[in-house]
Amino acid sequence: xxxxxxxxxxxxxxxxxxxxxxxxxxxxxxxxxxxxxxxxxxxxxxxxxxxxxxxxxxxxxxxxxxxxxxxxxxxxxxxxxxxxxxxxxxxxxxxxxxxxxxxxxxxxxxxxxxxxxxxxxxxxxxxxxxxxxxxxxxxxxxxxxxxxxxxxxxxxxxxxxxxxxxxxxxxxxxxxxxxxxxxxxxxxxxxxxxxxxxxxxxxxxxxxxxxxxxxxxxxxxxxxxxxxxxxxxxxxxxxxxxxxxxxxxxxxxxxxxxxxxxxxxxxxxxxxxxxxxxxxxxxxxxxxxxxxxxxxxxxxxxxxxxxxxxxxxxx
Amino acid sequence: xxxxxxxxxxxxxxxxxxxxxxxxxxxxxxxxxxxxxxxxxxxxxxxxxxxxxxxxxxxxxxxxxxxxxxxxxxxxxxxxxxxxxxxxxxxxxxxxxxxxxxxx
Numbered sequence: 001x002x003x004x005x006x007x008x009x010x011x012x013x014x015x016x017x018x019x020x021x022x023x024x025x026x027x028x029x030x031x032x033x034x035x036x037x038x039x040x041x042x043x044x045x046x047x048x049x050x051x052x053x054x055x056x057x058x059x060x061x062x063x064x065x066x067x068x069x070x071x072x073x074x075x076x077x078x079x080x081x082x083x084x085x086x087x088x089x090x091x092x093x094x095x096x097x098x099x100x101x102x103x104x105x106x107x108x109x110x111x112x113x114x115x116x117x118x119x120x121x122x123x124x125x126x127x128x129x130x131x132x133x134x135x136x137x138x139x140x141x142x143x144x145x146x147x148x149x150x151x152x153x154x155x156x157x158x159x160x161x162x163x164x165x166x167x168x169x170x171x172x173x174x175x176x177x178x179x180x181x182x183x184x185x186x187x188x189x190x191x192x193x194x195x196x197x198x199x200x201x202x203x204x205x206x207x208x209x210x211x212x213x214x215x216x217x218x219x220x221x222x223x224x225x226x227x228x229x230x231x232x233x234x235x236x237x238x239x240x241x242x243x244x245x246x247x248x249x250x251x252x253x254x255x256x257x258x259x260x261x262x263x264x265x266x267x268x269x270x271x272x273x274x275x276x277x278x279x280x281x282x283x284x285x286x287x288x289x290x291x292x293x294x295x296x297x298x299x300x301x302x303x304x305x306x307x308x309x310x311x312x313x314x315x
Numbered sequence: 316x317x318x319x320x321x322x323x324x325x326x327x328x329x330x331x332x333x334x335x336x337x338x339x340x341x342x343x344x345x346x347x348x349x350x351x352x353x354x355x356x357x358x359x360x361x362x363x364x365x366x367x368x369x370x371x372x373x374x375x376x377x378x379x380x381x382x383x384x385x386x387x388x389x390x391x392x393x394x395x396x397x398x399x400x401x402x403x404x405x406x407x408x409x410x411x412x413x414x415x416x417x418x419x
Contacts, residue, residue, distance in 0.1 A: 029395055035387045036409065046394075129350055132386075149328040173328040183413075185383070186331035187348070203348070206331070219417075 003078035004105045006052035006065065014070065018057065025053040051106050061110060068109075078105060130202035131193035137206055139176055141213045141223075144270055145245040147178035152206070158194055174206060179272040181220050182210050215243055221276025223269045228285045229253060244268045244278055251280060259284040334383065339368070339376035349385045356385070364388060364403040 007014050010024045029050070030036070034043040055061045072078060135154055143150070156170040172191065180186070185205045192202025210218060217224040227242060237255035241248050244265065251265065261282045269276020289295045332338065346353055353372070359365045364384060367375035387409075388402040397405065 026395075033391070033395055035390055036405070175328045175330045177331075177333045180333055185334045187334055187382070188329050188331040191329070204331075205334075 001078050001104045001108060003072040003074065003076045004048075004052070004103055005072070005074035006055050008074055009048055009052035010056065012056075014066070018059075021053070021056045025049060025057070029053075048103075051102050054102075055106070055110070065109065127197040128195060128199045130195040130199065132202040133192040133204045135204065135206050136209060137174075138209050138211050139180075141210050141216055141218060142245060143176050144178065144180045144208075144210070148176040150174050150176055154204075156193070172204075176208070179221065179270045179275070180208050181270065182208060182218060184208055216245065216278075218270070221270045221272060221274070223276060223278045225278060225280050226283050227280045228283050229257070231284055231286060234258065234282065234284045242280055245270075253282070257282055257284075332379075334379040338379050340379065340382070342367075342372055342375045342377075345377050345382065345385070348382055349389070351385070351389065358399060359385065359388065359403075362399050362403045364399070364406065 007016070010021060010028065012021055012024045016024070029046065032042050032045040032049060034046055037046075055065050133154070133156075135152065137150060137152055139148070139150060142148075151171060151173050154170045154172070155167045158166055158168055160166050172188070174186065174188065177186070185207045188204040188206065190201045191204035195201050215225055223245060225243065227240070229238070229240065232238075233240060233253055234257040235255065237257070238253050239250050240253060242251045242265070246268065249265065249268070251263065253263070259282055263280045263282065265278040265280060267275045268278035287294065289298050340348070342353055342356060345356060356365065357372075360367065365377060365381050367377045367381075369375045384406055387406060388399070391397045391402045391405055392399070
């Protein structure tokens with residue numbers, strides 16, 4: 001078990017006053033709250049801060065913690081001295097949150113009865129709905145276009161018959177609804193944490209993200225594709241093949257098209273009651289002048305069609 | 316036993332509710348999903364945090380993304396001791412931030 005330096009976690013001195021500890025905690029809690037801070041380790045950080053504050057805000061727990069001594073370093077292997085806490089009595093927080101948010105260090109010192117509220121915690125009671133769980137899955141853009149079934153395995157923390165926390169793999173087959181967009185969540189009722197006292201299970205929320213696609217960039221229901229075309233296709237107009245999520249289609253490029261122009265393929269985006277569109281962004285690719293004949297053509301173009309593409313820039 | 320359950324899942328994929336803008340929830344459904352009372356929802360409506368369609372509570376229809384607004388507001392209140400107007404402001408700013416990040 002690793003020693004936790006709660007003073008270091010909150011960035012305060014060991015002789016800091018209660019007010020100072022409270023201010024340090026509030027400031028860090030705002031900074032690392034997982035709803036506000038999108039960094040991957042924000043939730044872990046937030047819990048560590050919460051645990052440190054749980055101990056240091058309570059004069060009894062703080063005195064007991066200080067009693068262990070100052071010779072320990074953060075992360076050092078730690079065994080509590082026997083009867084270290086004799087003479088201290090800890091009152092339970094009364095929340096009874098069985099979700100195992102505290103470190104082994106904390107639980108060894110203060111027991112699971114000392115738990116208070118924490119992120120995702122629920123107000124307790126004799127009978128309570130289980131915790132809602134949140135997970136993320138990565139899917140392919142095509143899965144959203146056609147709909148799919150994806151198998152996911154989550155680690156569920158449950159309390160076994162002896163009251164210990166155990167991690168159980170939980171395998172689910174989840175239907176990916178047609179037309180789901182990145183950032184949307186699927187709610188699976190009663191697939192979350194165990195209820196307490198016969199309460200129902202919590203729900204499971206699965207947030208969807210897309211693997212990067214080699215061709216298509218999604219924006220909500222719309223799909224963007226950059227389409228390379230030749231100068232003559234742009235100037236004269238042409239019908240060219242274009243890949244879509246539904247396969248290849250033919251698209252008309254109007255005469256006089258320019259690089260950067262956006263053409264719309266209606267309803268070729270992600271499906272839905274209002275389906276998205278596919279936007280094709282034209283990119284004119286200029287052939288190299290790598291033969292005498294090609295060079296002559298370019299020189300002829302310069303002579304026949306002189307133009308200043310920078311006139312709008314005033315140069 | 317556990318194996319048998321997993322096999323069942325293979326044959327019957329779970330179908331969840333997609334939290335998007337198409338589906339609409341009643342007041343009762345929103346309370347059930349978020350595990351809170353109708354009064355709390357009404358407070359959030361008064362604060363402009365939720366904007367259901369419909370004139371009377373029986374006709375209220377909430378958009379699914381409002382589930383997330385409720386959940387975040389509850390966590391902010393519980394974890395950061397923010398009051399309801401503060402939570403509403405944070406939610407608006409967070410959504411603006413997300414929109415800006417998306418456009419980058």
